[in-house]
Amino acid sequence: MRRLAALALAAAALHPALGAAPIRTLIFSGQNNHGWRTTTPYLENLLTASGRFEVRVEEEPAGVTAATLAHYDLIVVDYQGPRWGDATERAVADFVASGKGLVAVHGSSYAFSGLDILGPGHVRTGRTEPPWLAWAAMLGGTWAGDPPRSFHAPRHLFTVKFTDPSHPIAQGMGSGFQTLDELYHGMHFLPSAHPIATAYDDPSIGGTGADEPVLLTVNYGKGRVFYTALGHEVPAMQEAGFAITFVRGAEWAASGNVTLPPVVPASRAAHPLRVEVVTGGHPFDPEFYELFVGRPDLEVTVTGHPDAYTRDLRTETDVLVLYDLVSEIGDQKRDNLRAFLEAGRGLVVLHHAIADFGSWPWWSEQVVGGKYLLQPEGGRPASTYKHDEDILVRAVGTHAITRGLAPLHLRDETYHGMWISPRVNVILETSNPSSDGPVAWIGPYDKSRVVYIQLGHGRLAQQNPDYQELVHRAVLWAAGRLE
Numbered sequence: 001m002r003r004l005a006a007l008a009l010a011a012a013a014l015h016p017a018l019g020a021a022p023i024r025t026l027i028f029s030g031q032n033n034h035g036w037r038t039t040t041p042y043l044e045n046l047l048t049a050s051g052r053f054e055v056r057v058e059e060e061p062a063g064v065t066a067a068t069l070a071h072y073d074l075i076v077v078d079y080q081g082p083r084w085g086d087a088t089e090r091a092v093a094d095f096v097a098s099g100k101g102l103v104a105v106h107g108s109s110y111a112f113s114g115l116d117i118l119g120p121g122h123v124r125t126g127r128t129e130p131p132w133l134a135w136a137a138m139l140g141g142t143w144a145g146d147p148p149r150s151f152h153a154p155r156h157l158f159t160v161k162f163t164d165p166s167h168p169i170a171q172g173m174g175s176g177f178q179t180l181d182e183l184y185h186g187m188h189f190l191p192s193a194h195p196i197a198t199a200y201d202d203p204s205i206g207g208t209g210a211d212e213p214v215l216l217t218v219n220y221g222k223g224r225v226f227y228t229a230l231g232h233e234v235p236a237m238q239e240a241g242f243a244i245t246f247v248r249g250a251e252w253a254a255s256g257n258v259t260l261p262p263v264v265p266a267s268r269a270a271h272p273l274r275v276e277v278v279t280g281g282h283p284f285d286p287e288f289y290e291l292f293v294g295r296p297d298l299e300v301t302v303t304g305h306p307d308a309y310t311r312d313l314r315t316e317t318d319v320l321v322l323y324d325l326v327s328e329i330g331d332q333k334r335d336n337l338r339a340f341l342e343a344g345r346g347l348v349v350l351h352h353a354i355a356d357f358g359s360w361p362w363w364s365e366q367v368v369g370g371k372y373l374l375q376p377e378g379g380r381p382a383s384t385y386k387h388d389e390d391i392l393v394r395a396v397g398t399h400a401i402t403r404g405l406a407p408l409h410l411r412d413e414t415y416h417g418m419w420i421s422p423r424v425n426v427i428l429e430t431s432n433p434s435s436d437g438p439v440a441w442i443g444p445y446d447k448s449r450v451v452y453i454q455l456g457h458g459r460l461a462q463q464n465p466d467y468q469e470l471v472h473r474a475v476l477w478a479a480g481r482l483e
């Protein structure tokens with residue numbers, strides 16, 4: 001696990017700031033090439049759950065005045081988009097310079113850099129504006145287009161090392177933490193920037209070979225700024241190291257000291273289900289993660305390969321959601337999966353993960369009850385797929401997962417020529433001729449609850465609220481929370 005297990009397990013209720021006046025916080029959001037509709041509520045929840053902040057969100061920062069800002073102690077910026085105009089920009093800079101706090105997250109350091117404004121999905125809009133120089137001065141740096149230009153290697157697991165472990169934000173967190181995220185590199189920093197943590201940017205995967213600053217503080221006038229280059233999307237924000245440094249960085253920026261303990265603020269849900277999502281081996285749209293955000297009843301971690309299945313899954317996971325595609329795993333990983341299922345824990349297999357572990361008959365025959373044949377096998381031809389099919393899906397029989405669910409209408413991928421066990425309980429089907437027919441079923445395994453959902457190739461399905469609800473219900477049912 002990448003989480004700081006010991007820290008995350010500690011009680012979040014005890015902190016000396018209880019009783020202190022809440023830090024009045026305004027989050028600037030509403031545009032971003034990142035998923036602000038999910039990240040902003042997540043950040044808001046982290047702050048609120050810590051008990052130290054009173055939070056509001058401004059989705060139209062342009063036009064915010066000094067009079068509005070006078071009610072706040074802290075601005076958190078989760079924004080990348082056009083400039084805000086003279087009056088708002090001056091009000092923000094004056095706000096910080098007067099002694100208040102500013103936190104900027106991840107891509108907000110790209111904002112106002114003078115580079116192409118990016119649209120959702122990192123699409124270049126071709127629109128540029130003059131850089132806002134005071135913004136770079138507040139953050140202590142900016143993205144730059146001149147070679148070596150600022151960028152990042154693909155999302156990967158890396159170690160964040162505290163270079164100033166005695167800083168109040170870092171105290172009690174040891175030498176650092178691991179996190180799965182984007183690691184920004186080549187940002188241009190000003191002498192005023194004080195890095196409190198860096199991460200080594202591995203050149204073998206496209207990094208610079210340098211220790212890149214990822215957390216830094218800046219004194220701007222009488223105010224304080226905390227910039228975290230981490231936090232590409234909600235799963236990255238769910239990493240314990242991000243969550244802890246974010247809330248403590250926010251407290252430090254607003255007040256100049258840190259009373260919050262180095263623990264992940266407790267979620268609003270009393271006992272969220274611990275869901276481990278496994279990805280890797282097959283590309284997918286980042287909208288996949290939208291299936292799991294905004295769900296206070298789920299506590300989701302994402303594991304990629306080769307880390308997946310390497311530990312005893314029973315200790316920290318209630319439901320495994322597979323969205324990976326690997327043909328072979330070793331005996332140790334097989335044993336971990338088998339022990340997890342024998343312990344009665346839930347399994348939800350999505351879409352291409354039906355092609356997982358092709359040479360493990362117990363898995364496809366006894367557990368999932370189906371198999372996508374990557375090659376011809378036993379006299380059967382290889383299975384086939386078809387993209388962008390118009391699929392009308394209807395429920396078969398009555399099942400808790402589909403009860404009350406509207407008929408699904410999706411543009412999605414179909415599979416044909418799969419092996420499907422006669423022992424499965426089909427709960428959804430389509431009559432689209434490019435499909436085998438069954439598109440969701442309950443696996444034959446009897447010691448735990450197993451669901452397979454063939455639907456869900458990409459964002460067209462994953463952004464469909466009915467599909468999101470289907471996956472959510474499947475996870476709840478697999479955990480025994482839906483009867």
Ligand SMILES: [Zn+2]
Pocket residue numbers: 034106107182231232
């Ligand atoms: Zn990013």
Ligand SMILES: [Zn+2]
Pocket residue numbers: 351352413456457458
């Ligand atoms: Zn697919």
